[in-house]
Amino acid sequence: MKEKEDQIQSYYRALFRAWGPQHWWPAQTRFEMIVGAYLTQNTAWTNVVKALANLRRARRLSLKGIRETSLGELERMLRPSGYFRQKAMRLKSFVAFLDQQHDGSLRKLFIKPTHDLREALLSLHGIGPETADSILLYAGNHPVFVVDAYTRRILGRHGIIPEKATYEEIRELFQRALMPIADSVADSTRPEKRILAAGLPGAAHPPSAMSRAKRTALVQVYNEMHGLIVGVGKNYCRKSQPRCDECPLQKFLPVSK
Ligand code: SF4
The missing domain is CATH 1.10.340.30 (Hypothetical protein; domain 2)
Incomplete structure (x- = not known):
């Protein structure tokens, strides 16, 4: 289980370094x-x-x-x-x-x-x-991770979850895995904090009142991870013909893939 959590942490770091804040959810209220x-x-x-x-x-x-x-x-x-x-x-x-x-x-x-x-x-x-x-x-800014079809597809293709994993199992896995990331974000000397504060070009959406709302580090990290996964699912990990060669998660694909 620890290995899966480490993998998810690596995915977060790789995606966040590649793309920065996603500014999801785009809404004013x-x-x-x-x-x-x-x-x-x-x-x-x-x-x-x-x-x-x-x-x-x-x-x-x-x-x-x-x-x-x-x-x-x-x-x-x-x-x-x-x-x-x-x-x-x-x-x-x-x-x-x-x-x-x-x-x-x-x-x-x-x-x-x-x-x-x-x-x-x-x-x-x-x-x-x-x-x-x-x-x-x-x-609501409650610390709950959102699992969507992209999450399931990406983790399934990387062999991290079995096909029949339940929504709750995936949600709990992500929540456990991302907690240490949130701790590092709360520590202003770590790179995640600097990236969050600076804002990078290439974010999935323009900043909005809701994406900039004040929230805890844990809620922010759950927010970012979901947005980053949506970016992978929409642009690379498509249902048919995934674009693995260009995907930031390509280096994490199991060797047999
Ligand atoms: S490398 Fe990217 S596109 Fe390929 S299976 Fe993994 S997440 Fe999907």
């Missing part, structure tokens, strides 16, 4: 991040951007905006993101949950202990582990 987390289910981010632009143009990209928009109108604005009826209904449900159980306040929601909050989010219609953990990490 916590609520915008949550809307994005719902909309990105089963669709490419480029489609999410179009739906978010519709909401922003209509001045509906807020709790109040979603609350006061009719379901039909919301469906129309979310159409570019696919599954728009389902997504409109789910967003309405989230706002109702927030209104009924937390006085319509994200501050009151996110002040809850991580475990309780995760359970509450998972109980909502249309929120699975990846969406719940994205909301916890990026909007």
Whole structure:
């Protein structure tokens, strides 16, 4: 197990040195991040951007905006993101949950202990582990690692996890592995801290209010690792024909590959 943790640490260091901060999640507010987390289910981010632009143009990209928009109108604005009826209904449900159980306040929601909050989010219609953990990490600054299909694919191809590894097993592996990195980030004499502070060119997204939000070193490292993995998955570790020769993780491929 220790060997797997060391491998993940090496991946983080190699990717972060190559690309620097990824500035994920691109959003100006916590609520915008949550809307994005719902909309990105089963669709490419480029489609999410179009739906978010519709909401922003209509001045509906807020709790109040979603609350006061009719379901039909919301469906129309979310159409570019696919599954728009389902997504409109789910967003309405989230706002109702927030209104009924937390006085319509994200501050009151996110002040809850991580475990309780995760359970509450998972109980909502249309929120699975990846969406719940994205909301916890990026909007709530809770220390929870987000496992996505890219994570599973990269680790599977490198022989670090078996095909049947569960979401929770992968999440716990990453969380354990990245803790020592967070300790080194907290120590300002280490290179990670300097890179984070300086910001490097080539980041996946322009800095946003949410990507620059104040957070603990652990949350920041979970944030960066997820963003870096998305970069590998999107640009190199594609489902078919992975571009191993150009990938920053190529040197870590098992010899038999
Ligand atoms: S593209 Fe190749 S080297 Fe890069 S993560 Fe995927 S399998 Fe590994």
